[in-house]
Amino acid sequence: GQQVMQIPQYQHVQEGEDFTTYCNSSTTLSNIQWYKQRPGGHPVFLIQLVKSGEVKKQKRLTFQFGEAKKNSSQHITATQTTDVGTYFCAGLIIQGAQKLVFGQGTRLTINP
Amino acid sequence: DAGVTQSPTHLIKTRGQQVTLRCSPKSGHDTVSWYQQALGQGPQFIFQYYEEEERQRGNFPDRFSGHQFPNYSSELNVNALLLGDSALYLCASSLRRTVGLEQFFGPGTRLTVL
Numbered sequence: 001g002q003q004v005m006q007i008p009q010y011q012h013v014q015e016g017e018d019f020t021t022y023c024n025s026s027t028t029l030s031n032i033q034w035y036k037q038r039p040g041g042h043p044v045f046l047i048q049l050v051k052s053g054e055v056k057k058q059k060r061l062t063f064q065f066g067e068a069k070k071n072s073s074q075h076i077t078a079t080q081t082t083d084v085g086t087y088f089c090a091g092l093i094i095q096g097a098q099k100l101v102f103g104q105g106t107r108l109t110i111n112p
Numbered sequence: 113d114a115g116v117t118q119s120p121t122h123l124i125k126t127r128g129q130q131v132t133l134r135c136s137p138k139s140g141h142d143t144v145s146w147y148q149q150a151l152g153q154g155p156q157f158i159f160q161y162y163e164e165e166e167r168q169r170g171n172f173p174d175r176f177s178g179h180q181f182p183n184y185s186s187e188l189n190v191n192a193l194l195l196g197d198s199a200l201y202l203c204a205s206s207l208r209r210t211v212g213l214e215q216f217f218g219p220g221t222r223l224t225v226l
Contacts, residue, residue, distance in 0.1 A: 006154075033214065042202060042217040043155065088154050090215075099168050100145070100215060102154035 003027075004091045006103030014111050019076040021106035023089035030092045032065055032072040033100065038085045046074075046087075081110050114139055116205050116218035124224045125193050133188040133221045137205030144186040145215065146178060147202040155202055161186055162208050190223075198225045 003026045013019055023032065031050045035043035047056055049065035049072060056063045062075045072089055086105040093099050117136045125131050137144050143162040147155035157170035161180035175191045184205075190197055200222050204215035 035215075035217075042220050043215075045214050045216065048214060090154075099157055099160070099170070101157065102147075104154045107152075 004089060004101045004103040006089055006106055008106055009104060010107050010109075012109045012111065013079055015081060016078050019079050019083070019108055021074050021087050021089075021108075023072045023074075023091075023103050025070045025091045025101075027091070027093060028069050030069075030094045030098075032069075033090045033092065034063060034072075034074055035088045035090060035102075036085050037088065037105070041085075043088060076108075079108070079110050081112050084108060084110050116203055116216050118201075118203050118218040118221050120221060121219065122222045122224075124226065126226050127193055127195060129193050129225075130189065130191045131193060131223060133190075133201050133203075133223075134185065135187070135203030135205075135218060136185045137203075138216045141205035141207050141216070142184050143206045143208045144180060144184065145204045145206070146186070146188045147204065148172070148197075149200040149202055149220070151199070158188070193225045195225050198223060 005024045007022050031048055033048045034046040036046055037043045047063050052069050053067045054065045060077045064073045086107045088102050088105045090100045090102045116138050119134045145160040146158040149155045158172050158176055159169040160167050164180045177189045180186045200220045202220045203218045206215050
């Protein structure tokens with residue numbers, strides 16, 4: 001079946017350090033979406049990448065979509081305590097209907 | 113503009129029982145997807161409804177069924193509950209004609225099966 005793998009599973013950083021999470025799919029994706037889930041909360045949409053090789057920035061966050069549309073990354077520059085949470089990538093697969101396949105998530109904790 | 117709402121927020125059931133979870137999508141949305149999120153895992157796609165029909169299904173047994181009503185709200189039913197069904201059940205709504213299927217998630221229903 002379609003799988004989306006995400007690494008690392010956990011990441012602990014000092015406040016101010018950078019953080020990157022990686023996402024790989026066994027299937028070519030129509031797009032890739034990134035979500036953030038705070039502890040005890042629900043996933044909140046961050047961004048969507050559609051084009052091969054696309055790069056998007058949101059303040060300190062940078063997102064990339066691979067040329068083959070099978071991998072993606074999210075990079076946070078100079079982490080802050082508000083960045084704590086679990087970051088999920090989700091690949092959109094269109095086979096008839098549309099389906100989002102989520103990665104396992106990367107849980108980010110920050111030492112202030 | 114109300115976001116996605118789900119009820120109940122928490123539920124405790126015993127093995128073998130049946131449960132119904134409810135979801136109202138974000139205003140203007142016509143598509144509802146249900147996900148199961150086990151502790152420490154990513155959301156797993158259960159199924160998706162639009163135009164009152166199940167359109168796509170993930171790898172879940174027939175014990176999981178659903179329904180969508182004319183007002184786009186939806187229910188998830190789980191029969192013959194197992195301990196392994198304990199999880200956070202998330203409803204997400206979207207607009208079908210929007211390419212990309214950005215999902216708006218509700219707060220979820222925490223189901224505990226004893």
